[in-house]
Amino acid sequence: MVAAAAKSDSAMPDRIAQAVQRLQAALDHKVVTGRAVREQHANVTTYLPNEPADAVVFAECTEDVQAVVRICDALSVPVIPWGAGTSLEGHVNAPFGGICIDLSRMNRILAVNTADLDCVIEPGVTRKRLNEELRDQGLFFPIDPGADASLGGMVSTRCSGTNAVRYGTMKDNVLSLKVVTPTGEILTTATRARKSSAGYDLTRLYVGAEGTLGIITEITLKLYGIPEAVSAAVCPFPSIEAACNTVIATIQSGIPVARIELLDEEQVKASNAYAKLALAETPTLFLEFHGTEASVHEQADRFGELAAEYGGGPSVFAVKPEERTKLWQARHDAYWSVLPMRPGAKAVATDVCVPISSLAECVMETKRDIVEMGLVAPIVGHVGDGNFHTTLMVNVDDPEDLAKAKHYMKRLVERALAMGGTSTGEHGVGQGKMKYMEGEHGTAALEAMRAIKRALDPKNIMNPGKIVAI
Known part of the structure:
Protein backbone atom coordinates (compact mmCIF):
# COMPACT_ATOMS: atom_id res chain seq x y z
CA MET A 1 0.00 0.00 0.00
CA VAL A 2 3.00 2.32 0.00
CA ALA A 3 3.95 4.27 -3.13
CA ALA A 4 7.32 4.05 -4.83
CA ALA A 5 9.09 7.08 -3.39
CA ALA A 6 8.78 5.72 0.12
CA LYS A 7 11.81 3.60 -0.79
CA SER A 8 14.00 6.66 -0.16
CA ASP A 9 12.60 7.05 3.37
CA SER A 10 12.68 3.79 5.29
CA ALA A 11 10.39 5.15 8.01
CA MET A 12 7.72 6.40 5.60
CA PRO A 13 5.74 3.11 5.34
CA ASP A 14 5.33 2.93 9.12
CA ARG A 15 4.34 6.60 9.36
CA ILE A 16 1.78 6.20 6.60
CA ALA A 17 0.34 3.09 8.26
CA GLN A 18 0.02 5.03 11.53
CA ALA A 19 -1.66 7.94 9.71
CA VAL A 20 -4.21 5.60 8.09
CA GLN A 21 -5.01 4.01 11.46
CA ARG A 22 -5.51 7.39 13.14
CA LEU A 23 -7.65 8.65 10.26
CA GLN A 24 -9.84 5.55 10.38
CA ALA A 25 -10.35 6.08 14.10
CA ALA A 26 -11.14 9.76 13.67
CA LEU A 27 -13.14 9.77 10.41
CA ASP A 28 -14.31 6.15 10.10
CA HIS A 29 -16.28 5.53 6.87
CA LYS A 30 -14.83 8.60 5.16
CA VAL A 31 -11.49 6.77 4.82
CA VAL A 32 -11.13 4.31 1.91
CA THR A 33 -8.06 2.14 1.27
CA GLY A 34 -9.29 -0.06 -1.60
CA ARG A 35 -6.89 -0.15 -4.54
CA ALA A 36 -9.50 0.68 -7.20
CA VAL A 37 -10.56 3.87 -5.39
CA ARG A 38 -6.96 4.88 -4.77
CA GLU A 39 -6.04 4.42 -8.43
CA GLN A 40 -9.11 6.40 -9.51
CA HIS A 41 -7.75 9.26 -7.42
CA ALA A 42 -4.34 9.26 -9.09
CA ASN A 43 -3.29 10.34 -12.56
CA VAL A 44 -5.46 8.87 -15.33
CA THR A 45 -5.35 11.54 -18.03
CA THR A 46 -1.80 11.55 -19.44
CA TYR A 47 1.17 9.35 -20.28
CA LEU A 48 2.50 9.78 -16.73
CA PRO A 49 2.26 6.65 -14.55
CA ASN A 50 -0.54 6.18 -12.05
CA GLU A 51 0.87 6.75 -8.54
CA PRO A 52 -1.94 6.25 -6.01
CA ALA A 53 -2.00 7.50 -2.45
CA ASP A 54 -2.25 4.98 0.38
CA ALA A 55 -5.75 6.08 1.42
CA VAL A 56 -8.47 8.42 0.20
CA VAL A 57 -10.39 10.56 2.69
CA PHE A 58 -13.75 11.92 1.50
CA ALA A 59 -13.84 15.22 3.38
CA GLU A 60 -17.22 16.84 4.00
CA CYS A 61 -16.19 20.04 5.79
CA THR A 62 -13.20 22.20 6.65
CA GLU A 63 -12.89 20.42 9.99
CA ASP A 64 -12.39 17.09 8.17
CA VAL A 65 -9.58 18.63 6.14
CA GLN A 66 -8.00 20.03 9.29
CA ALA A 67 -8.18 16.63 10.98
CA VAL A 68 -6.40 14.94 8.07
CA VAL A 69 -3.73 17.62 7.79
CA ARG A 70 -2.98 17.66 11.53
CA ILE A 71 -2.50 13.89 11.62
CA CYS A 72 -0.31 14.01 8.51
CA ASP A 73 1.67 16.96 9.87
CA ALA A 74 2.37 15.12 13.13
CA LEU A 75 3.69 12.12 11.19
CA SER A 76 5.28 14.01 8.24
CA VAL A 77 3.04 12.19 5.74
CA PRO A 78 2.18 13.71 2.33
CA VAL A 79 -1.29 15.13 1.63
CA ILE A 80 -2.65 15.31 -1.93
CA PRO A 81 -5.88 17.27 -2.64
CA TRP A 82 -8.29 15.95 -5.28
CA GLY A 83 -11.22 17.76 -6.90
CA ALA A 84 -12.69 16.15 -10.01
CA GLY A 85 -9.66 14.42 -11.50
CA THR A 86 -9.62 16.42 -14.75
CA SER A 87 -6.10 17.83 -14.41
CA LEU A 88 -3.65 16.93 -17.17
CA GLU A 89 -0.12 17.03 -15.73
CA GLY A 90 -0.12 14.47 -12.93
CA HIS A 91 -1.21 16.95 -10.26
CA VAL A 92 -3.07 14.28 -8.26
CA ASN A 93 -0.37 11.61 -8.26
CA ALA A 94 1.21 10.60 -4.95
CA PRO A 95 4.87 9.93 -5.86
CA PHE A 96 5.86 9.71 -2.18
CA GLY A 97 2.72 7.91 -1.00
CA GLY A 98 0.46 9.57 1.55
CA ILE A 99 -3.17 10.54 1.96
CA CYS A 100 -5.46 11.87 -0.78
CA ILE A 101 -8.19 14.26 0.36
CA ASP A 102 -11.20 14.08 -1.98
CA LEU A 103 -12.99 17.46 -1.75
CA SER A 104 -15.91 16.61 -4.06
CA ARG A 105 -18.38 16.29 -1.17
CA MET A 106 -17.58 19.84 -0.07
CA ASN A 107 -19.97 21.17 -2.69
CA ARG A 108 -22.11 23.79 -1.00
CA ILE A 226 -25.69 37.43 -18.10
CA PRO A 227 -25.36 39.48 -21.32
CA GLU A 228 -28.48 40.90 -22.94
CA ALA A 229 -27.53 39.35 -26.27
CA VAL A 230 -25.20 36.48 -27.20
CA SER A 231 -24.29 35.34 -30.68
CA ALA A 232 -21.91 32.58 -31.74
CA ALA A 233 -20.27 32.22 -35.13
CA VAL A 234 -18.20 29.76 -37.13
CA CYS A 235 -15.76 31.19 -39.67
CA PRO A 236 -13.67 29.00 -42.03
CA PHE A 237 -10.24 30.03 -43.36
CA PRO A 238 -8.00 28.90 -46.20
CA SER A 239 -5.04 28.30 -43.87
CA ILE A 240 -3.91 28.22 -40.24
CA GLU A 241 -1.86 31.35 -40.88
CA ALA A 242 -4.89 33.27 -42.17
CA ALA A 243 -6.96 32.25 -39.15
CA CYS A 244 -4.22 33.23 -36.68
CA ASN A 245 -3.59 36.57 -38.38
CA THR A 246 -7.31 37.31 -38.17
CA VAL A 247 -7.22 36.58 -34.43
CA ILE A 248 -4.27 38.94 -33.99
CA ALA A 249 -6.03 41.68 -35.97
CA THR A 250 -9.25 41.16 -33.99
CA ILE A 251 -7.54 41.56 -30.63
CA GLN A 252 -5.38 44.47 -31.75
CA SER A 253 -8.39 46.31 -33.16
CA GLY A 254 -10.11 46.19 -29.77
CA ILE A 255 -13.17 44.13 -30.71
CA PRO A 256 -14.42 42.88 -27.30
CA VAL A 257 -14.97 39.31 -28.50
CA ALA A 258 -15.92 36.97 -25.64
CA ARG A 259 -14.61 33.77 -27.19
CA ILE A 260 -12.35 33.12 -30.17
CA GLU A 261 -11.25 29.52 -30.60
CA LEU A 262 -9.11 27.92 -33.30
CA LEU A 263 -9.65 24.41 -34.66
CA ASP A 264 -7.25 23.15 -37.32
CA GLU A 265 -8.55 21.03 -40.19
CA GLU A 266 -7.81 17.77 -38.36
CA GLN A 267 -9.75 18.89 -35.30
CA VAL A 268 -12.68 20.05 -37.45
CA LYS A 269 -12.75 16.64 -39.12
CA ALA A 270 -12.78 14.90 -35.74
CA SER A 271 -15.46 17.22 -34.35
CA ASN A 272 -17.67 16.73 -37.40
CA ALA A 273 -17.62 12.98 -36.87
CA TYR A 274 -18.03 13.08 -33.08
CA ALA A 275 -20.54 15.91 -32.69
CA LYS A 276 -22.45 15.36 -35.94
CA LEU A 277 -21.49 18.75 -37.36
CA ALA A 278 -21.20 19.58 -41.04
CA LEU A 279 -18.39 22.15 -41.06
CA ALA A 280 -15.99 22.64 -43.95
CA GLU A 281 -12.85 20.66 -43.01
CA THR A 282 -10.51 23.60 -43.07
CA PRO A 283 -8.96 25.77 -40.30
CA THR A 284 -11.88 27.34 -38.49
CA LEU A 285 -12.56 29.92 -35.79
CA PHE A 286 -15.41 29.50 -33.30
CA LEU A 287 -16.46 32.87 -31.86
CA GLU A 288 -18.94 34.32 -29.42
CA PHE A 289 -20.02 37.94 -28.97
CA HIS A 290 -21.62 39.34 -25.78
CA GLY A 291 -23.38 42.65 -25.20
CA THR A 292 -26.48 44.50 -26.27
CA GLU A 293 -28.25 43.56 -29.50
CA ALA A 294 -26.66 46.55 -31.24
CA SER A 295 -23.14 45.94 -29.93
CA VAL A 296 -23.22 42.24 -30.79
CA HIS A 297 -24.17 43.06 -34.38
CA GLU A 298 -21.42 45.68 -34.55
CA GLN A 299 -18.79 43.27 -33.21
CA ALA A 300 -19.83 40.57 -35.67
CA ASP A 301 -19.75 42.98 -38.61
CA ARG A 302 -16.30 44.30 -37.69
CA PHE A 303 -14.95 40.78 -37.27
CA GLY A 304 -16.41 39.76 -40.63
CA GLU A 305 -14.61 42.62 -42.34
CA LEU A 306 -11.28 41.61 -40.79
CA ALA A 307 -11.77 37.93 -41.64
CA ALA A 308 -12.51 38.80 -45.27
CA GLU A 309 -9.18 40.61 -45.52
CA TYR A 310 -7.44 37.29 -44.82
CA GLY A 311 -9.69 35.21 -47.05
CA GLY A 312 -11.95 33.98 -44.26
CA GLY A 313 -15.68 33.52 -44.24
CA PRO A 314 -18.48 33.68 -44.73
CA SER A 315 -19.37 33.29 -41.07
CA VAL A 316 -22.31 31.14 -40.03
CA PHE A 317 -24.09 32.45 -36.95
CA ALA A 318 -25.82 30.60 -34.12
CA VAL A 319 -28.13 32.82 -32.06
CA LYS A 320 -30.52 30.30 -30.48
CA PRO A 321 -29.26 28.91 -27.14
CA GLU A 322 -29.55 25.30 -28.30
CA GLU A 323 -27.49 26.04 -31.43
CA ARG A 324 -24.78 27.77 -29.38
CA THR A 325 -24.77 24.93 -26.86
CA LYS A 326 -24.25 22.33 -29.59
CA LEU A 327 -21.42 24.36 -31.09
CA TRP A 328 -19.54 24.89 -27.82
CA GLN A 329 -20.15 21.35 -26.66
CA ALA A 330 -18.43 20.19 -29.84
CA ARG A 331 -15.48 22.43 -28.96
CA HIS A 332 -15.37 21.15 -25.37
CA ASP A 333 -15.51 17.55 -26.58
CA ALA A 334 -12.35 18.00 -28.65
CA TYR A 335 -10.44 15.60 -26.39
CA TRP A 336 -12.98 12.81 -26.87
CA SER A 337 -13.43 13.49 -30.56
CA VAL A 338 -9.81 12.69 -31.43
CA LEU A 339 -9.73 9.26 -29.76
CA PRO A 340 -11.12 7.43 -32.84
CA MET A 341 -8.35 8.96 -34.98
CA ARG A 342 -5.88 6.39 -33.63
CA PRO A 343 -7.65 3.47 -31.93
CA GLY A 344 -5.74 2.03 -29.00
CA ALA A 345 -3.63 5.13 -28.49
CA LYS A 346 -3.89 7.45 -25.48
CA ALA A 347 -4.75 11.12 -25.86
CA VAL A 348 -2.11 13.37 -24.31
CA ALA A 349 -3.21 16.99 -24.17
CA THR A 350 -0.58 19.70 -23.79
CA ASP A 351 -0.63 23.47 -24.10
CA VAL A 352 1.58 26.54 -24.40
CA CYS A 353 0.86 30.25 -24.54
CA VAL A 354 2.73 32.99 -26.42
CA PRO A 355 2.35 36.73 -26.87
CA ILE A 356 -0.47 37.30 -29.36
CA SER A 357 1.91 38.77 -31.98
CA SER A 358 3.80 35.45 -32.08
CA LEU A 359 0.70 33.26 -32.32
CA ALA A 360 0.69 32.64 -36.08
CA GLU A 361 4.40 31.79 -36.20
CA CYS A 362 4.20 29.45 -33.20
CA VAL A 363 1.15 27.56 -34.48
CA MET A 364 2.58 27.26 -37.99
CA GLU A 365 5.91 25.88 -36.75
CA THR A 366 4.08 23.47 -34.47
CA LYS A 367 1.94 22.30 -37.36
CA ARG A 368 5.12 21.74 -39.39
CA ASP A 369 6.54 19.54 -36.61
CA ILE A 370 3.34 17.47 -36.51
CA VAL A 371 3.48 16.82 -40.25
CA GLU A 372 7.23 16.13 -40.40
CA MET A 373 7.12 13.74 -37.41
CA GLY A 374 4.07 11.93 -38.75
CA LEU A 375 2.06 12.57 -35.60
CA VAL A 376 -1.67 12.59 -34.98
CA ALA A 377 -2.03 15.80 -32.98
CA PRO A 378 -4.98 18.07 -33.82
CA ILE A 379 -4.62 21.70 -32.74
CA VAL A 380 -7.27 23.60 -30.83
CA GLY A 381 -6.90 26.69 -28.72
CA HIS A 382 -8.07 29.76 -26.86
CA VAL A 383 -6.17 31.82 -29.37
CA GLY A 384 -7.59 35.17 -28.30
CA ASP A 385 -4.95 35.24 -25.57
CA GLY A 386 -2.24 33.33 -27.44
CA ASN A 387 -2.99 29.96 -25.80
CA PHE A 388 -3.31 26.79 -27.86
CA HIS A 389 -3.37 23.03 -27.27
CA THR A 390 -2.52 19.92 -29.17
CA THR A 391 -4.11 16.57 -28.39
CA LEU A 392 -1.38 14.09 -29.18
CA MET A 393 -2.38 10.47 -29.82
CA VAL A 394 0.36 8.25 -28.35
CA ASN A 395 0.91 4.54 -27.94
CA VAL A 396 2.30 4.82 -24.42
CA ASP A 397 3.35 1.15 -24.46
CA ASP A 398 5.64 1.72 -27.45
CA PRO A 399 8.94 3.25 -26.23
CA GLU A 400 9.75 4.65 -29.67
CA ASP A 401 6.33 6.26 -30.07
CA LEU A 402 6.46 7.70 -26.56
CA ALA A 403 9.97 9.07 -27.14
CA LYS A 404 8.82 10.79 -30.32
CA ALA A 405 5.87 12.32 -28.49
CA LYS A 406 8.12 13.62 -25.70
CA HIS A 407 10.49 15.10 -28.27
CA TYR A 408 7.57 16.88 -29.95
CA MET A 409 6.33 18.29 -26.63
CA LYS A 410 9.84 19.44 -25.72
CA ARG A 411 10.16 21.28 -29.05
CA LEU A 412 6.73 22.85 -28.52
CA VAL A 413 7.67 24.23 -25.09
CA GLU A 414 11.11 25.41 -26.17
CA ARG A 415 9.56 27.22 -29.12
CA ALA A 416 7.02 28.96 -26.89
CA LEU A 417 9.70 30.02 -24.40
CA ALA A 418 11.92 31.34 -27.19
CA MET A 419 9.01 33.54 -28.28
CA GLY A 420 8.55 35.01 -24.80
CA GLY A 421 5.77 32.60 -23.88
CA THR A 422 5.11 30.00 -21.20
CA SER A 423 5.29 26.22 -20.98
CA THR A 424 1.64 26.08 -19.90
CA GLY A 425 -1.08 28.65 -20.36
CA GLU A 426 -3.66 26.87 -18.23
CA HIS A 427 -2.95 23.17 -17.59
CA GLY A 428 -0.49 23.87 -14.78
CA VAL A 429 2.88 22.37 -13.93
CA GLY A 430 2.15 19.26 -11.88
CA GLN A 431 4.76 16.61 -12.54
CA GLY A 432 4.74 16.83 -16.32
CA LYS A 433 6.19 20.30 -16.77
CA MET A 434 8.47 20.67 -13.75
CA LYS A 435 11.46 20.14 -16.03
CA TYR A 436 10.71 23.38 -17.88
CA MET A 437 10.39 25.62 -14.83
CA GLU A 438 14.01 26.75 -14.64
CA GLY A 439 14.18 27.42 -18.37
CA GLU A 440 11.06 29.58 -18.15
CA HIS A 441 11.67 31.42 -14.88
CA GLY A 442 15.41 31.30 -14.33
CA THR A 443 17.36 30.00 -11.35
CA ALA A 444 16.71 32.97 -9.07
CA ALA A 445 12.93 32.92 -9.54
CA LEU A 446 12.77 29.16 -9.10
CA GLU A 447 14.78 29.41 -5.89
CA ALA A 448 12.37 32.10 -4.67
CA MET A 449 9.51 29.62 -5.24
CA ARG A 450 11.43 26.98 -3.28
CA ALA A 451 11.97 29.47 -0.46
CA ILE A 452 8.22 30.14 -0.26
CA LYS A 453 7.52 26.41 -0.27
CA ARG A 454 10.06 25.77 2.51
CA ALA A 455 8.75 28.66 4.60
CA LEU A 456 5.07 27.70 4.41
CA ASP A 457 5.48 23.92 4.22
CA PRO A 458 8.78 23.10 5.97
CA LYS A 459 8.02 19.37 6.17
CA ASN A 460 7.14 19.26 2.44
CA ILE A 461 3.89 17.37 3.03
CA MET A 462 1.62 19.42 0.75
CA ASN A 463 1.38 17.69 -2.63
CA PRO A 464 5.15 17.10 -2.82
CA GLY A 465 6.84 16.48 -6.14
CA LYS A 466 4.83 19.15 -7.98
CA ILE A 467 5.91 22.56 -9.38
CA VAL A 468 9.32 22.67 -7.63
CA ALA A 469 11.53 19.91 -6.29
CA ILE A 470 12.59 20.29 -2.64
Missing part, protein backbone atom coordinates in the same frame (compact mmCIF):
# COMPACT_ATOMS: atom_id res chain seq x y z
CA ILE A 109 -22.80 27.24 -2.41
CA LEU A 110 -22.52 29.21 0.82
CA ALA A 111 -23.62 32.67 -0.34
CA VAL A 112 -24.53 34.57 -3.48
CA ASN A 113 -24.15 38.32 -3.01
CA THR A 114 -26.13 39.58 -5.98
CA ALA A 115 -25.60 43.27 -5.25
CA ASP A 116 -21.83 42.81 -5.00
CA LEU A 117 -21.56 40.38 -7.92
CA ASP A 118 -19.74 37.70 -5.95
CA CYS A 119 -20.35 34.33 -4.34
CA VAL A 120 -18.80 32.14 -1.66
CA ILE A 121 -18.51 28.42 -2.39
CA GLU A 122 -16.81 25.25 -1.25
CA PRO A 123 -14.09 23.77 -3.51
CA GLY A 124 -16.11 20.76 -4.68
CA VAL A 125 -18.70 22.89 -6.50
CA THR A 126 -18.31 22.36 -10.25
CA ARG A 127 -18.52 25.21 -12.74
CA LYS A 128 -21.64 23.81 -14.45
CA ARG A 129 -23.54 23.45 -11.19
CA LEU A 130 -22.56 26.95 -10.09
CA ASN A 131 -23.91 28.45 -13.30
CA GLU A 132 -27.11 26.43 -13.05
CA GLU A 133 -27.67 27.88 -9.58
CA LEU A 134 -26.84 31.42 -10.70
CA ARG A 135 -28.93 31.50 -13.88
CA ASP A 136 -32.21 32.45 -12.18
CA GLN A 137 -30.49 35.45 -10.62
CA GLY A 138 -29.25 36.73 -13.97
CA LEU A 139 -25.62 36.00 -13.11
CA PHE A 140 -22.89 33.68 -14.35
CA PHE A 141 -19.29 32.69 -13.71
CA PRO A 142 -17.40 32.91 -17.01
CA ILE A 143 -14.28 30.74 -16.64
CA ASP A 144 -14.94 27.69 -18.80
CA PRO A 145 -12.09 25.18 -19.22
CA GLY A 146 -14.34 22.71 -21.03
CA ALA A 147 -14.30 19.85 -18.54
CA ASP A 148 -16.81 20.10 -15.70
CA ALA A 149 -13.95 20.73 -13.30
CA SER A 150 -14.33 21.57 -9.63
CA LEU A 151 -13.83 25.23 -8.78
CA GLY A 152 -11.21 24.27 -6.20
CA GLY A 153 -9.20 22.50 -8.87
CA MET A 154 -9.65 25.42 -11.24
CA VAL A 155 -8.25 27.78 -8.60
CA SER A 156 -5.39 25.44 -7.76
CA THR A 157 -4.23 25.12 -11.38
CA ARG A 158 -4.91 28.80 -12.20
CA CYS A 159 -6.96 27.57 -15.11
CA SER A 160 -8.35 29.48 -18.03
CA GLY A 161 -10.83 28.67 -20.79
CA THR A 162 -12.81 29.80 -23.77
CA ASN A 163 -14.01 33.08 -22.21
CA ALA A 164 -10.59 34.21 -20.98
CA VAL A 165 -10.03 36.71 -23.77
CA ARG A 166 -12.81 38.89 -22.33
CA TYR A 167 -13.21 37.84 -18.69
CA GLY A 168 -9.68 36.84 -17.76
CA THR A 169 -8.46 33.67 -16.04
CA MET A 170 -8.98 32.31 -12.53
CA LYS A 171 -6.36 34.65 -11.10
CA ASP A 172 -8.49 37.59 -12.23
CA ASN A 173 -11.72 36.25 -10.75
CA VAL A 174 -10.85 35.04 -7.24
CA LEU A 175 -11.41 37.59 -4.47
CA SER A 176 -10.52 35.54 -1.41
CA LEU A 177 -9.71 32.03 -0.22
CA LYS A 178 -9.94 30.07 3.00
CA VAL A 179 -6.96 27.73 3.22
CA VAL A 180 -5.98 24.96 5.61
CA THR A 181 -2.24 25.40 6.16
CA PRO A 182 0.29 22.54 6.45
CA THR A 183 -0.08 22.63 10.25
CA GLY A 184 -3.88 22.47 10.11
CA GLU A 185 -4.56 26.13 10.86
CA ILE A 186 -7.09 28.19 8.89
CA LEU A 187 -5.86 31.17 6.88
CA THR A 188 -8.10 33.67 5.04
CA THR A 189 -6.26 35.45 2.24
CA ALA A 190 -8.40 38.58 1.78
CA THR A 191 -11.80 40.21 2.27
CA ARG A 192 -14.61 40.49 -0.29
CA ALA A 193 -13.52 44.00 -1.26
CA ARG A 194 -12.74 44.38 -4.97
CA LYS A 195 -9.32 45.88 -4.29
CA SER A 196 -6.90 46.28 -1.43
CA SER A 197 -3.42 47.68 -0.74
CA ALA A 198 -3.14 45.96 2.63
CA GLY A 199 -0.15 43.66 2.70
CA TYR A 200 1.00 40.79 0.49
CA ASP A 201 -1.38 39.40 -2.13
CA LEU A 202 -1.87 36.00 -0.50
CA THR A 203 -4.83 35.17 -2.74
CA ARG A 204 -2.66 35.22 -5.84
CA LEU A 205 -0.04 33.16 -4.01
CA TYR A 206 -2.45 30.27 -3.50
CA VAL A 207 -4.13 30.57 -6.91
CA GLY A 208 -2.06 28.25 -9.07
CA ALA A 209 -0.13 26.69 -6.17
CA GLU A 210 -1.59 23.26 -7.05
CA GLY A 211 -2.09 22.31 -3.41
CA THR A 212 1.63 22.62 -2.62
CA LEU A 213 1.17 25.36 0.01
CA GLY A 214 -2.16 24.46 1.59
CA ILE A 215 -5.63 23.10 0.86
CA ILE A 216 -8.39 25.45 -0.26
CA THR A 217 -11.69 24.89 1.55
CA GLU A 218 -13.62 28.06 0.64
CA ILE A 219 -13.56 30.36 -2.39
CA THR A 220 -14.98 33.83 -3.03
CA LEU A 221 -15.48 34.46 -6.74
CA LYS A 222 -16.41 37.41 -8.92
CA LEU A 223 -19.65 37.06 -10.87
CA TYR A 224 -21.01 38.79 -13.98
CA GLY A 225 -24.41 39.68 -15.33
